[in-house]
Amino acid sequence: MRTTYLSLLVAFTTAAITTNAQVKPVIKAGVIQSTWKGEARESFTQLVDQTDGYISSRNRTAFYVGAGAELPLGDFVSIEPSLVYTQRGYGIKGNLTINQLKIDALDARATAQMHYIDLPVLLKVKPVAGLQLFAGPQVSYLVKNNLRADVSVFGFSLLNRDIDITEQFNRWDVGVTGGVGYEFGNGIGITAAYETGFQRLDKNQNFKAFNEGYKAGLTYRF
Numbered sequence: 001m002r003t004t005y006l007s008l009l010v011a012f013t014t015a016a017i018t019t020n021a022q023v024k025p026v027i028k029a030g031v032i033q034s035t036w037k038g039e040a041r042e043s044f045t046q047l048v049d050q051t052d053g054y055i056s057s058r059n060r061t062a063f064y065v066g067a068g069a070e071l072p073l074g075d076f077v078s079i080e081p082s083l084v085y086t087q088r089g090y091g092i093k094g095n096l097t098i099n100q101l102k103i104d105a106l107d108a109r110a111t112a113q114m115h116y117i118d119l120p121v122l123l124k125v126k127p128v129a130g131l132q133l134f135a136g137p138q139v140s141y142l143v144k145n146n147l148r149a150d151v152s153v154f155g156f157s158l159l160n161r162d163i164d165i166t167e168q169f170n171r172w173d174v175g176v177t178g179g180v181g182y183e184f185g186n187g188i189g190i191t192a193a194y195e196t197g198f199q200r201l202d203k204n205q206n207f208k209a210f211n212e213g214y215k216a217g218l219t220y221r222f
Contacts, residue, residue, distance in 0.1 A: 025069055027066075029218060032062055032088065037210050037211075062087030068081055069081065077126075079124070081121045083119060085115070086116045088211055091109060091110055113162075115142070116173070146162045169201050
């Protein structure tokens, strides 16, 4: 699947260049609300529902930043390959409170902090001036995955540690992304996008979980 994706990328890029298209550099950055989806997520949610609020799931709010090149294929259509650094992840939080004293007796958090390099190739359509609709495939490489563990009792920290769990996860993910944007006359744009992965996160395939996220960001086209 990755080989097919890269072959399509080369084909699209070559087609755009051979049509004497004007390459327009683009930089982008924003925030991402990432989570995991699949059977493992559903099972975990059912477990959380039985804990009367003592345990809750935590989507990870992080950021992405990158650059690309818009390659026009006509007046209203273009493709945009990009290279983007993106943070993803998912976590849980446990909290036990002494209600009478309103004191947090126990606070524990564990978050998978995933660091990816993404290569999306977007097909962009501009039906009216400024408005952009985009979608396309995306291949991602997991650079590092830390499990961030924090435990405190009565406000005193007992554990504050990063555990490298990279080798327990698949390095590669292939998925799709798409969304909508608006670009102003000065080249600044705003975007909102959804993404989902198709590759199981667990390297040993002991559980079914996949990346999922929502992005909001800014772009600037030179």
